Amino acid sequence: MRADLGARRGDLAVVKGKRIGAAPWVGMGLRHLLMQAGIDPARDEVTIAPTPMSLEPRVNFGLMAVRALEAGVVDGFWANGMGAEIAVSRGVGTVVLDVRRGDGPEEAFNYTMPTVAATDRLITERPEAAEAAVRAIVDAQNILRTDASRAREVGQKLFPEEADRIEALIRQDLPFYRAELTPEFVAGMNRFSQAIGILDADVPYAAVVAERMRPLW
Numbered sequence: 001m002r003a004d005l006g007a008r009r010g011d012l013a014v015v016k017g018k019r020i021g022a023a024p025w026v027g028m029g030l031r032h033l034l035m036q037a038g039i040d041p042a043r044d045e046v047t048i049a050p051t052p053m054s055l056e057p058r059v060n061f062g063l064m065a066v067r068a069l070e071a072g073v074v075d076g077f078w079a080n081g082m083g084a085e086i087a088v089s090r091g092v093g094t095v096v097l098d099v100r101r102g103d104g105p106e107e108a109f110n111y112t113m114p115t116v117a118a119t120d121r122l123i124t125e126r127p128e129a130a131e132a133a134v135r136a137i138v139d140a141q142n143i144l145r146t147d148a149s150r151a152r153e154v155g156q157k158l159f160p161e162e163a164d165r166i167e168a169l170i171r172q173d174l175p176f177y178r179a180e181l182t183p184e185f186v187a188g189m190n191r192f193s194q195a196i197g198i199l200d201a202d203v204p205y206a207a208v209v210a211e212r213m214r215p216l217w
Helices: 024-036 061-071 081-089 106-110 120-125 127-146 150-158 160-176 183-195 211-216
Strands: 019-021 047-049
Touching: 019 061, 024 047, 024 106, 024 183, 061 081, 081 160, 106 183, 120 127, 127 150, 127 160, 127 211, 150 160
Parallel strands: 019 047
Antiparallel strands: none
């Protein structure tokens, strides 16, 4: 949230009557999170929508959200760690909610997860390709655990102005780097998906996770 609002960590009431920037699917998660916390976006006049230009190709939503916050276009944003880090370091934002670290409803941790998706056909007909993707993810995480400065090399190629922050964020987030999708996560994702109306029944764990790849994790 905007720094001048004086928001306190964990105090979600600050969003009432405010404009919050969030990408479309990410915004669905925020709406449900607020509902679970007793805040009705309609009743409490919380506007949740993408920030200007944030959905353009090759654009980092977090960076665009910071610009919108600085310009006063939004009162807060729900986005990635990079966006939050930049907003705080520039003195324009205050972190209110970090679900990974226990803020907000406990169930919110299982709303979403970064994943690599593949069809059953690819896994069956080209298992070596699927296995290579899994190994690449696991290897990358292990490399970063050993030497987080390697993240700076990638940052300098993609977002050179933020390379230092990228490395700092990687160091902070290493405890969350894991390739496994747990049964608990899939169960929570099912509950969330049904609650917002995009599923009408549970999807079995085996239909979500390629269990044959588990030894690679």
